Amino acid sequence: MSARRAPLRTSGALGIALLAAALAHAPAARAQNRNPSVSYIYPAGGRRGTTFRMVVGGRQLPDRAEPVFSGTGLTARVVAARNPPRQDQQDALSAELRELGRRKEVSLRRKDRGRGEADDWSETDEARLQDLIELMAMLARSREAPAFAERLELEVTIAPDAPPGRRDFRLVSPGGISAPQIFEVGELPEIAEPPLTAAAVMSTVGGQRAGPWRRFLSLPKSEREAPLPAVVNGQIGPGERDPWRLDLRAGQRLVVVVAARELRPYIADAVPGWCDTVISLYDPEDRPVAAADSWRFHPDPVLYYEARRDGPHTLEIRDCIYRGREDFVYRMTVGELPFVTDWRPLGARAGATTRLELAGWNLDKTVIPLTADLARGIHALPPALLGAYAAAPLRFAVDDLPEIAEPNSRGRRPPTVTLPAIVNGRVESPGESDVYAFSGIAGQRIVAEIYARRLGSPLDSRLELLDAADAVLAANDDHPDRGAGLVTHHADARLEATLPKDGEYRVRVSDAQDRGGETFAYRLRVSEPRPDFELRIVPSGVALRRGATATVTAHALRRDGFAGDIDLALVEAQGFELSGARIPAGKDEAKITIRAGRDAPPGPTELRFRGEAEIGGLRVTRPALPAEDQEQAFLWRFVVPFETFVAHVPRGPPATPPGARPAAAGAAPARP
Amino acid sequence: MDEPKNFPPEAGLTRRDFLRVGALGATAWLAGRFGAPLAFAAPPPAARPAGKARAVIQIWMWGGPCHLDTFDPKPEAGNDYAGPFTNPIATKADGMRINELLPLLAQQADKFSVIRGMTHGINGHETAAYIVQTGRPPGGRVVFPCIGAVVNRFFGYDAGYTGLIPPYIVLTQPQGRFSEAGFLGLRYKPFATGGNPADARFAVEGIVLPGLDDRRQRARRALLGAVNTLRDALPDDPRIAAADAARDQAYELILGDGGKVFDLAQEPEAVRERYGKNRFGQSCLAARRLVEQGVPYVTINYQGWDTHKQHFQAMRRMLPEMDRGFSALLEDLAQRGLLDSTVVWWSGEFGRTPKVQWEAPWNGGRNHYGKAFCAVLAGGGFRGGRVVGATDARGEEAVERPVYPCDVLGSIYAQLGIDPDGPLPNPQGLDVRVTPGPEEKVKSGGRLTELT
Numbered sequence A: 001m002s003a004r005r006a007p008l009r010t011s012g013a014l015g016i017a018l019l020a021a022a023l024a025h026a027p028a029a030r031a032q033n034r035n036p037s038v039s040y041i042y043p044a045g046g047r048r049g050t051t052f053r054m055v056v057g058g059r060q061l062p063d064r065a066e067p068v069f070s071g072t073g074l075t076a077r078v079v080a081a082r083n084p085p086r087q088d089q090q091d092a093l094s095a096e097l098r099e100l101g102r103r104k105e106v107s108l109r110r111k112d113r114g115r116g117e118a119d120d121w122s123e124t125d126e127a128r129l130q131d132l133i134e135l136m137a138m139l140a141r142s143r144e145a146p147a148f149a150e151r152l153e154l155e156v157t158i159a160p161d162a163p164p165g166r167r168d169f170r171l172v173s174p175g176g177i178s179a180p181q182i183f184e185v186g187e188l189p190e191i192a193e194p195p196l197t198a199a200a201v202m203s204t205v206g207g208q209r210a211g212p213w214r215r216f217l218s219l220p221k222s223e224r225e226a227p228l229p230a231v232v233n234g235q236i237g238p239g240e241r242d243p244w245r246l247d248l249r250a251g252q253r254l255v256v257v258v259a260a261r262e263l264r265p266y267i268a269d270a271v272p273g274w275c276d277t278v279i280s281l282y283d284p285e286d287r288p289v290a291a292a293d294s295w296r297f298h299p300d301p302v303l304y305y306e307a308r309r310d311g312p313h314t315l316e317i318r319d320c321i322y323r324g325r326e327d328f329v330y331r332m333t334v335g336e337l338p339f340v341t342d343w344r345p346l347g348a349r350a351g352a353t354t355r356l357e358l359a360g361w362n363l364d365k366t367v368i369p370l371t372a373d374l375a376r377g378i379h380a381l382p383p384a385l386l387g388a389y390a391a392a393p394l395r396f397a398v399d400d401l402p403e404i405a406e407p408n409s410r411g412r413r414p415p416t417v418t419l420p421a422i423v424n425g426r427v428e429s430p431g432e433s434d435v436y437a438f439s440g441i442a443g444q445r446i447v448a449e450i451y452a453r454r455l456g457s458p459l460d461s462r463l464e465l466l467d468a469a470d471a472v473l474a475a476n477d478d479h480p481d482r483g484a485g486l487v488t489h490h491a492d493a494r495l496e497a498t499l500p501k502d503g504e505y506r507v508r509v510s511d512a513q514d515r516g517g518e519t520f521a522y523r524l525r526v527s528e529p530r531p532d533f534e535l536r537i538v539p540s541g542v543a544l545r546r547g548a549t550a551t552v553t554a555h556a557l558r559r560d561g562f563a564g565d566i567d568l569a570l571v572e573a574q575g576f577e578l579s580g581a582r583i584p585a586g587k588d589e590a591k592i593t594i595r596a597g598r599d600a601p602p603g604p605t606e607l608r609f610r611g612e613a614e615i616g617g618l619r620v621t622r623p624a625l626p627a628e629d630q631e632q633a634f635l636w637r638f639v640v641p642f643e644t645f646v647a648h649v650p651r652g653p654p655a656t657p658p659g660a661r662p663a664a665a666g667a668a669p670a671r672p
Numbered sequence B: 001m002d003e004p005k006n007f008p009p010e011a012g013l014t015r016r017d018f019l020r021v022g023a024l025g026a027t028a029w030l031a032g033r034f035g036a037p038l039a040f041a042a043p044p045p046a047a048r049p050a051g052k053a054r055a056v057i058q059i060w061m062w063g064g065p066c067h068l069d070t071f072d073p074k075p076e077a078g079n080d081y082a083g084p085f086t087n088p089i090a091t092k093a094d095g096m097r098i099n100e101l102l103p104l105l106a107q108q109a110d111k112f113s114v115i116r117g118m119t120h121g122i123n124g125h126e127t128a129a130y131i132v133q134t135g136r137p138p139g140g141r142v143v144f145p146c147i148g149a150v151v152n153r154f155f156g157y158d159a160g161y162t163g164l165i166p167p168y169i170v171l172t173q174p175q176g177r178f179s180e181a182g183f184l185g186l187r188y189k190p191f192a193t194g195g196n197p198a199d200a201r202f203a204v205e206g207i208v209l210p211g212l213d214d215r216r217q218r219a220r221r222a223l224l225g226a227v228n229t230l231r232d233a234l235p236d237d238p239r240i241a242a243a244d245a246a247r248d249q250a251y252e253l254i255l256g257d258g259g260k261v262f263d264l265a266q267e268p269e270a271v272r273e274r275y276g277k278n279r280f281g282q283s284c285l286a287a288r289r290l291v292e293q294g295v296p297y298v299t300i301n302y303q304g305w306d307t308h309k310q311h312f313q314a315m316r317r318m319l320p321e322m323d324r325g326f327s328a329l330l331e332d333l334a335q336r337g338l339l340d341s342t343v344v345w346w347s348g349e350f351g352r353t354p355k356v357q358w359e360a361p362w363n364g365g366r367n368h369y370g371k372a373f374c375a376v377l378a379g380g381g382f383r384g385g386r387v388v389g390a391t392d393a394r395g396e397e398a399v400e401r402p403v404y405p406c407d408v409l410g411s412i413y414a415q416l417g418i419d420p421d422g423p424l425p426n427p428q429g430l431d432v433r434v435t436p437g438p439e440e441k442v443k444s445g446g447r448l449t450e451l452t
Helices: A020-024 A087-113 A123-144 A198-204 A212-216 B015-019 B024-034 B103-107 B125-134 B147-155 B214-227 B229-233 B238-255 B258-262 B269-275 B279-292 B311-335 B405-416
Strands: A037-042 A045-047 A051-059 A066-069 A074-082 A150-158 A165-173 A181-186 A190-192 A230-235 A242-248 A253-259 A277-282 A288-292 A302-306 A311-319 A329-335 A339-344 A347-349 A353-361 A367-371 A377-381 A394-399 A403-405 A421-426 A433-440 A445-451 A461-467 A472-476 A494-498 A503-511 A521-527 A532-538 A541-543 A549-559 A566-571 A576-579 A589-596 A603-615 A618-632 A636-641 A645-649 B055-061 B112-118 B168-171 B297-302 B342-348 B373-379 B398-400
Touching: A037 A165, A037 A181, A037 A230, A037 A329, A045 A150, A045 A190, A045 A230, A066 A074, A066 A603, A087 A123, A087 A212, A123 A198, A123 A212, A165 A603, A165 A645, A242 A329, A253 A277, A277 A302, A288 A302, A311 A329, A347 A403, A347 A421, A394 A521, A433 A521, A445 A461, A445 A503, A461 A494, A472 A494, A503 A521, A532 A566, A532 A603, A532 A636, A541 A549, A549 A566, A549 A603, A566 A576, A589 A645, B055 B147, B055 B279, B103 B311, B112 B342, B112 B398, B112 B405, B125 B147, B125 B405, B147 B168, B147 B297, B147 B405, B168 B279, B214 B238, B229 B238, B238 B258, B258 B279, B269 B279, B269 B311, B279 B297, B279 B311, B311 B342, B311 B373, B342 B405, B373 B405
Parallel strands: A045 A181, A190 A230, A347 A394, A403 A421, A532 A618, A541 A645, B055 B297, B055 B342, B168 B297
Antiparallel strands: A037 A051, A051 A150, A066 A165, A074 A150, A165 A181, A230 A329, A242 A311, A253 A302, A253 A329, A277 A288, A277 A311, A339 A353, A353 A367, A377 A394, A421 A521, A433 A503, A445 A494, A445 A521, A461 A472, A461 A503, A532 A549, A549 A589, A566 A603, A576 A589, A603 A618, A603 A645, A618 A636, B112 B373, B342 B373
16 A cells, blocks of 8 residues: 555644653663564566566564555555464474475386386475475575565555656554665566575575475576566576576667666675676677676666677676675666666756757657756656666756856866856866866855766766966865765765955866766856755654654755754644754754654654755755665665655554653664 | 796706695795795894793684673673673672673683773774784785784794794684785795694694595605605705705604694593684694794684674574683693793674664674774783773773773783884884884874783
8 A cells, every 4th residue: 555645734833852762762672673674575666557476575574564655556465475484393394395305206216217107296295395395495594594584475556557766665564664675666568587485595505505305496487588678577596697588680779777786775784785786698699799787887787789680689687796685686677778878968057948968879859858947956857757768867956056058168268157156067088177267255265066976977076276376275086975875986076165365266177087078077066155954864764653752863964064953844744743853053963753643644654854944044944855874785874865754653552541641662663 | 837947958847746745835835934046035033032921822703702792791781782691790800790601711710801992993804803913004005914923023933933833823714914924024924724623633734634644645755755856957956955955844844743733632532622622622722732832923713703693693602612712721821831921812803883783684783893892811921800991881982991902912012022112123124113103193092001
């Protein structure tokens, strides 16, 4: 079911402070909470207008769990549950497996003798044997990877008019709410190999782990022919190379776009800290003709190939270092598809109409008129607007400063820029640097900031502020931006300086790796400081009974030195209220408490947050994006935005009787 | 088969055949020791430092053991920090309590002291292992040698060490480039035994071959002598003579008394049981025997402590094993009068997060934690039964008397009679001290005067 959207109403005032401290630190009871923990979903997407089965893998997945998709048009229900056998069942199952194995052995020997003897090995026996093998394999696998131990099977239905694009998927249960997974609604035909079984995982890595039952294991043969165009779904098991047959015609311009890292940006217990795929294409004679392991700085590969021959080609996908696990889920879009490799400009002024020029493969439209009727910030352009696929959602910057388009920076004198301004440029050749001049006055504080990597440009910018005599006053190479949660190399430069005297100054842009080309585009903002902020709410979901509270952390991403208070509020949230909802001046985060009132609707409800502050004498409001704090490869942490924030109120009695003092009992502890 | 370029064409044998002489590992290592033609000339032997201690046994807790689950328990911090270990035990030392699964060590607490305020702030295995064993932060222009290589420099061949057993031994797998000789050079690398001392036959790399008894080994040697026409063809070549000497040494190690130190079957069964019949326990026993033979530095690389997942299950399995071997080593060294002259240093590259990671995918694990951890020192003139420094109520920060890796190393060097502030002689001609001087601006909490 989809999360219920709260009815439109003016938001309530801040509540009184509750015993938030008691909730911030889990009580002395065993901290292992009862929230369902979802490690993967497979397939991680589907075509609208279809119904299909989806596996949810994780821990603490009760049968009564309810699937929740963000947005509209999706419904799902649990149709089966599969858990490893309990410890006390193990002996009986082992004995049964041994007996069946013995009988199968006898049956095989009988067949070998070929004397037409009567065989008592039935299909039912075979099915039971495979079932038992899977149960024992699940038991063994659950010991070494408890995060994948349990499985739920869902039936998912996507309405024909469901808007395409990304959705959040969560499970809610009486025990709580899971962290979100990414699900994609698509429009192309879909094909999926059967889900990875525990027996398959245990048997692919060496013989030792497989146990004596390995020789009886029969893995289902999967149809691996992909029609074009299509989205191909699979999971990569240990050491696996998934081959897919594509029937190509000579002259066909094949595009393959993989989504694997995109579906799961960070994995905590793996190095590389995501599913890092590579793809190879082989011709009908099995000769390698194309390969890809990434697209610019995106780990997910993109391949373009003009077929030279008719006939069945093989597209193979695997992890770059042959790893494999249940949560290595991929979606590969294949076909003669329109694909955008570059676009310009990278942004526009709010309200202005621009011509978005696209470059790429198989493109129908190469110019798209675009009116940037959006707030200042970086926005993802939907594929529907572009009429084409891209390696990652196209990011377009909207600002409210005057824009200067592609000034000629190769003349004898650098072009002069009147502040404040946004300069759209590109480092056109390797080793080139672009210089822009402006006049400043003594004591003026200047910020120069590049938006490039955050907009998908391969530029690894370097910024320098020079005076009229070309002395370097300030320089920067990389400037971290916690708001760009999917960027692992913070290549965009930013510098800030106070000008020592009146006169002419210059800003120099170059590539830190001395590269350059048509694609090395950037937007350069030169202005006085523009204090502002962005907000993230972590985690992106809580579970709490009526009358109880839950705590989330509000993160302030302060820009250009904004240091004031930020007040948070819920947008149109019936039945819920916030307390402690302020990030004080000078702080970057605060714990805020959400309380579910007696009239909070049961089940999952989408909540929206916003923050308000005074900047330069004006009240400014900004949305707060729901996000998750994710760990990459045992070490780094990122704040990754999701589509929605969900507050789940499990059905049942409220946490406290009406009128009584609210207590910590009934509140759900921190989510995984 | 390539023609070897060094030898006259009429020699007829290839380099490959030449190298197939006996135990390759020991030969190659010994050849390095004697200085193949390309090596620098060894410095003239200097006097061995004369400190209270003459040897070091380093128990390297590879992967990083959690301080809360070993020598710095915090049961009051609750289940989220202590997990199931809520009843630490008192020890023979006043005011020192340790994990409940270490009762044998508790009885030896008069012999060791615990440093609870260790810190360096690095959470990567290799870089943390580097700073703990070299005293220097990683990323500088030179690669520093670890303490084993430094002790090798001061107590090994350059100081007139004449033992057959190499002076710097690793039981049993080496750590590799993050714990080795650095700019001192290959000459000071450790000799890693390989094999497993708990096996029926401890197969030490190049010295004890599995499945090859002494009789067959002698027969091979005799056969080699018979076919070694190269030596006959070039009787005066100094390189051949050096290789011959190296090979003779190697065989002496294999077939003579030298190699017997690795034959743990010589120990009474009761002693072997006391240490524990497992890789770690028998490594401790082997270390004691090596120190008895005069080996100045032994590292026991105790693997398996990087418990991101199934942490408490692993602790239940490994803490008793560690308890048995470590306590047996202390007791045994003391009984044999070796403890005063042997430093025993227990440490990993860091600790583990005090807050348990109950959430997926860890499901009850602990991550790396270089901000606060603990170490143990015993013997070599260090006082036992003491606790140096303290962490806060959850073990998250060193709040009293923080101790940095260079402080521990400097204290060990001082006990050995090596001047920690003095120059570290090296073949590169670098002007460096044994431990970082003030000019290097490395954080220090001061030497462990509390224990000396």
